[in-house]
Amino acid sequence: MEKVKVAVLGATGYSALELLKLLLRHPHVEITTLTSRQEERPHIAEIHPSLTGRLDLQCEPLEPVQLVDRAEVVFGCLPHGVTSQVVPELLDRGVKFIDFSADYRLHDPEVFATWYGQKHGDPDRLKEAVYGLPELFRSAIPSARLIANPGCYPTTATLPLAPLVKAKLIEPGTIIVDAKSGVSGAGRALKLNTLFCEANEGLSAYNIGKHRHTPEMEQILLDAGEQQMEIIFTPHLIPMDRGILATSYSTPASGVTEQDLLQCLKDFYQDEPFMEVVDHLPSTKEVAHTNRCHMTTRLVRGKVLTISVLDNLIKGAAGAAVQNFNLLCNFEETTALF
């Protein structure tokens, strides 16, 4: 079978590494091109020693136009703000784009400007971009040209919340999301708080009330459930490599039982290959290195709790991207993801 040629922009980070590993397992993919801004064109194995002997490519400092003949689908692992500078040129030349950054996730450029502190660089394409969370918005993905891969926290928190909102088992109003993430979510840039001796044996909250994934969660719940919900989102940094656990607190609709909540989730996700509604309290460890999300729900003293776990680098980033890629290219959705 013909292989799809793909390029990965910004191949030096942790999500890109996971993406490359998944793509190397994919029977219908040929990785042709990697980019980074480094002039010295390092071999990818110098950047990621785990790829030694597995992928023989250098990271090149390329312009978008140079990618056109090399890739039918481009995966973008570029920083926020940079992505929207390269996307227009690629789309115009017929290249499809799956974006790990936040540039095309929010529908409203005003909301982007408020939370990201900068004017959006390509507001016109926001309408066209498809939010790539297949379990909630699968139908739009196959025909997309531009897929915004979801943020890791929004995926984790809204996968259990959206069905409950949609089924009106949760009252509109404030939802509290208390989320906990491994350190890889903070990326591979050199920052004091992600040094081993700062993060290890330490635990702290960060960006309270200001985290940019907040409006993304609200948008998902609105799109999925036609209800405006305001979210208080408190992320915490946990001394582990990978994994997110989101604990949410919300108010049940009148008369709702714990069984109603569990059944709603089980019904909603019964045919989904990567979703598992479990009875136990799931650990991030049980989904690490997979594209799966395990979730459950409880009713405690008049509040609905949801608990969901996933691997922030896989289902929260690279695995979701490959899932979107499979839908986009009409491959089996689970290809390279089991």
Next chain:
Amino acid sequence: MEKVKVAVLGATGYSALELLKLLLRHPHVEITTLTSRQEERPHIAEIHPSLTGRLDLQCEPLEPVQLVDRAEVVFGCLPHGVTSQVVPELLDRGVKFIDFSADYRLHDPEVFATWYGQKHGDPDRLKEAVYGLPELFRSAIPSARLIANPGCYPTTATLPLAPLVKAKLIEPGTIIVDAKSGVSGAGRALKLNTLFCEANEGLSAYNIGKHRHTPEMEQILLDAGEQQMEIIFTPHLIPMDRGILATSYSTPASGVTEQDLLQCLKDFYQDEPFMEVVDHLPSTKEVAHTNRCHMTTRLVRGKVLTISVLDNLIKGAAGAAVQNFNLLCNFEETTALF
């Protein structure tokens, strides 16, 4: 100066080890006796290699009556339910008791029975027991015979909440406490979920809606603030040795600002040697291996958040016990704790 003779019952666990290390630093303490149920009377350095060359005692399987001549103050690190079997005999013979277990923390034997699933073994002495959280209830400690050392989660969560409740800056009603603890909080017993390969790189909630520290928190807030508050308490297990972080969510009283909240805490704790109200978001790491609690508060979208951190084995257990001991014996409260 004359030294106070002390015994430690159940010297084999993690809290007992921290207690012994603190007591070895204490200029006015002589550790005379250690107990454990093991017949072979192991040397304490076999149990805790870190005490090699520092404490030359065997762990003896003693009855309470055998302790009377050996100790003026006994520290009990026994399991719940066992403690109330040894306390009466000791108190009757004039020995004072500082208890790490939960047996004498709750005022009401019915509440104990509900949450601990067993009838209380010594209900009459519950009235006499003093809850040993000096920052909130210092005055009762010096004259006590029986001090119930607080649970680690209740200390962490209520230290920032109690002043806000007392000052009526928080509305009566439901408080959510989403807490995260290092693995040492689960003790040294052999259990699957505390094996390294289960806990490391994993993160999960546990005991949702059922954790026994829930009524203890409610009792503290009632005692401190004369207000009944219902608490939803969700503990999580974090892959680190020690440290607790509690994030709480509650409803502010009308018109309360973030500045009001911060100022309330700063005023309340300004003379406390171990309390620090900070402006940054504190990490458990900054208080590890100390008797200190760092806390802060935020007002986010109409909810009051408090964040507090401490070392579960020190301020959450052994350090608090030594602080209580100092008050009980009229030593400087900070002795051996800096």
Next chain:
Amino acid sequence: MEKVKVAVLGATGYSALELLKLLLRHPHVEITTLTSRQEERPHIAEIHPSLTGRLDLQCEPLEPVQLVDRAEVVFGCLPHGVTSQVVPELLDRGVKFIDFSADYRLHDPEVFATWYGQKHGDPDRLKEAVYGLPELFRSAIPSARLIANPGCYPTTATLPLAPLVKAKLIEPGTIIVDAKSGVSGAGRALKLNTLFCEANEGLSAYNIGKHRHTPEMEQILLDAGEQQMEIIFTPHLIPMDRGILATSYSTPASGVTEQDLLQCLKDFYQDEPFMEVVDHLPSTKEVAHTNRCHMTTRLVRGKVLTISVLDNLIKGAAGAAVQNFNLLCNFEETTALF
């Protein structure tokens, strides 16, 4: 294509979990049967929550004879000493066996008795058993009935040493192997030293001069290089889940250069799909969750050093077993292993 029916004996440990995950990816395998000694026949997802929704089998307390119709190949993850009680009956009935235990690794029952402290239960079959380290002894594997999957330390240490011994670049004599392993190597049994709070932030040597992998390493070097080498083996326990790094020290043959050593390894392994001779100093992290071994060598002040890393649960256990299975069944050797 017809699938090969397999059973896994002793499915509750960490190696068995990794094996099951690999087998679930294998296109030519049907897992029909899992066993454990537990009477209550737990579902495998209760034992390994990561298998929830992926494998719907209970662990049954079966006798070997009950397996005969259910499996063509049996993977044994049983304790040492137990394996040799079930193997004869299975082999006699035409079932092939891939053994994770040490029971059939050593050729000489006397050596087994010396190091394992018990008489071998099935000495006659030691001659027949094939040592399943394909990179050194591939040719014997396809026709085997009984494959002894190698120990994790022997695999790590001898993969770089064997080619050097074979090429006579190292002098016969004492080799020092200073090895470091993640905690999963110690298994899932409840033991004090593998509790999180014992192992985390701790590092120690264990079993000095007594580790049972010592004669296994010596046997590999003798078989591969026709030279008797005595090994001093010092294992250390490292606070991480998985991964082994072995550092060895030996005496070079006269005139040997660092380049000779590196070239020898590169030549020897150039066609091996899972072996990578690297120039940098490899980290266990770069091979974690893979079936790969990265190795290098240095000449320092008259000593040859080799450094090799692999994932103890994959290339050191379950991955090697699947590699052997592929060879045994005439599948592509790398099936399910990329």
Next chain:
Amino acid sequence: MEKVKVAVLGATGYSALELLKLLLRHPHVEITTLTSRQEERPHIAEIHPSLTGRLDLQCEPLEPVQLVDRAEVVFGCLPHGVTSQVVPELLDRGVKFIDFSADYRLHDPEVFATWYGQKHGDPDRLKEAVYGLPELFRSAIPSARLIANPGCYPTTATLPLAPLVKAKLIEPGTIIVDAKSGVSGAGRALKLNTLFCEANEGLSAYNIGKHRHTPEMEQILLDAGEQQMEIIFTPHLIPMDRGILATSYSTPASGVTEQDLLQCLKDFYQDEPFMEVVDHLPSTKEVAHTNRCHMTTRLVRGKVLTISVLDNLIKGAAGAAVQNFNLLCNFEETTALF
């Protein structure tokens, strides 16, 4: 009692933090001055949040001459090469200096130049500097003006080796030191390999044959034992905060038994307050956060093994410095160190 005024140069790193914590416990110390190169004069609690409320000083970008009136003893936590630029001016003005850097550890400026790749900036004072390892070289410390605090690896490795060398229980010749260190040994600078997601769950050797602590170990053994020993030193980075374990391999003198080796160490260290010769295989965890070194020895297949553990930031840095300070100022040697 009058307090000794001290300054800490380069107060932003991990060793400096541990030093400050120890000095805050010291009854005879007043910390008057902290320096760092940052123009904005950050408060020390911004740099080290654990010092919030405990030390109210800013880090000032001072010249040596400005320290003269402020400090009788200066602790230098400056980088190698920088220290020798500030020491002369301080010594000339009567200030004593305890140096954490390597600038004054080696007697021979040629050896310094070879291993540190730069000409020594103050070769004349190398003769005067005293190597501050009290257990081996105590007598010279009280009268010193300039104390070179030992490197963490040399302290760990040579504490068990030096008595054996001195007693001629080990043959002159090559010693192999295979050492393993927690990540704090690499300092607080922003480097890729000390990011949490690089170091956690990873294990690697580094600087093989080139580590600058090699000649320091050789010098200690020569000074202590009057024997030239060549050392092969292989350091490894371990995913934990703190702790070093050194495993050494050497050749016993003729007829030496394991008991001889153990007894030699026990005799040598019997009166040392921080040294413990143990029979078990010690873990770094048992000495973490202390100034203690636990060590043992074994005789395996004709090689002497020593195993020693300590906390690299305490006995390997800040604790040793305070121990030297106590000797220098004629305080009880263990002050602030229990």
